[in-house]
Amino acid sequence: MYEDDWDIARAALEWQFEMGVSDAIGDLPIDRYAEPTETTKVDSNLPKSSETNISEEIDPIVLAEQTANSAETLIELRQAIKDFPHCDLQLGARNLVFGDGIADAPVMILSDVPGREEDAKAKPFVGAEGLLLDKMLAAIGLSRQENTYIATVVPWRPPQDRDPKKNEIDMMTPFIRRHVSIVQPKVLICIGKTSCISVLGKEEVNNIRGQWHEGFKLPVMPMLHPRLLLRQPLRKKEAWRDLLEFKSWLRKNQIVDL
Numbered sequence: 617m618y619e620d621d622w623d624i625a626r627a628a629l630e631w632q633f634e635m636g637v638s639d640a641i642g643d644l645p646i647d648r649y650a651e652p653t654e655t656t657k658v659d660s661n662l663p664k665s666s667e668t669n670i671s672e673e674i675d676p677i678v679l680a681e682q683t684a685n686s687a688e689t690l691i692e693l694r695q696a697i698k699d700f701p702h703c704d705l706q707l708g709a710r711n712l713v714f715g716d717g718i719a720d721a722p723v724m725i726l727s728d729v730p731g732r733e734e735d736a737k738a739k740p741f742v743g744a745e746g747l748l749l750d751k752m753l754a755a756i757g758l759s760r761q762e763n764t765y766i767a768t769v770v771p772w773r774p775p776q777d778r779d780p781k782k783n784e785i786d787m788m789t790p791f792i793r794r795h796v797s798i799v800q801p802k803v804l805i806c807i808g809k810t811s812c813i814s815v816l817g818k819e820e821v822n823n824i825r826g827q828w829h830e831g832f833k834l835p836v837m838p839m840l841h842p843r844l845l846l847r848q849p850l851r852k853k854e855a856w857r858d859l860l861e862f863k864s865w866l867r868k869n870q871i872v873d874l
Contacts, residue, residue: 728808
């Protein structure tokens with residue numbers, strides 16, 4: 617049956633070609649000279665779809681706040697930072713440098729950014745800087761094995777060890793704030809410029825070191841970075857005075873049994 621239909625259709629088409637038909641026509645006549653009908657115009661002033669608006673209005677800092685606050689544990693927070701898509705520093709870093717030490721420690725140290733060795737080992741304060749910090753802490757009865765926890769404000773190593781940009785610090789601040797709230801320390805030490813910017817909104821460490829401040833609703837003591845002390849050994853005297861002030865405060869407030 618289908619073969620007969622095909623033969624009939626082919627014969628009809630060949631007959632039309634022989635008669636000079638060159639265009640297909642429909643069953644109804646079409647007036648080619650009639651005025652075109654008015655088509656519906658799209659108002660360019662109408663609001664775009666909600667999906668487009670959402671994608672255009674994403675604020676990385678607001679998203680960071682929401683993401684950080686949704687984490688209930690350090691494990692969840694670490695994963696949240698790792699999955700956060702808006703900080704490009706992670707594209708050039710080898711590892712996420714999250715934290716080290718006693719997770720419920722009364723003393724929490726906030727460092728600035730990882731260096732080359734920290735990036736390689738995924739751990740804050742290793743190598744010469746780490747050894748110096750451990751000696752500084754031991755001199756006043758502290759250690760990351762007993763009563764101290766360390767975290768980095770910006771957990772990704774910046775390219776060529778440059779300073780983090782303001783927007784990078786702003787994006788990571790909600791995560792370090794949440795980090796502090798989960799650990800629940802009694803006091804903070806800010807080491808380096810980036811941590812002071814994030815926690816205190818101040819970057820001149822030389823002007824605020826060794827003095828007590830408040831940040832994240834906690835007492836904060838800014839101190840010189842071991843990296844600086846290795847380059848300028850004479851400034852270890854300043855660091856020692858700051859450590860003694862910090863130790864005195866710990867004793868006075870009975871934070872740590874020294």
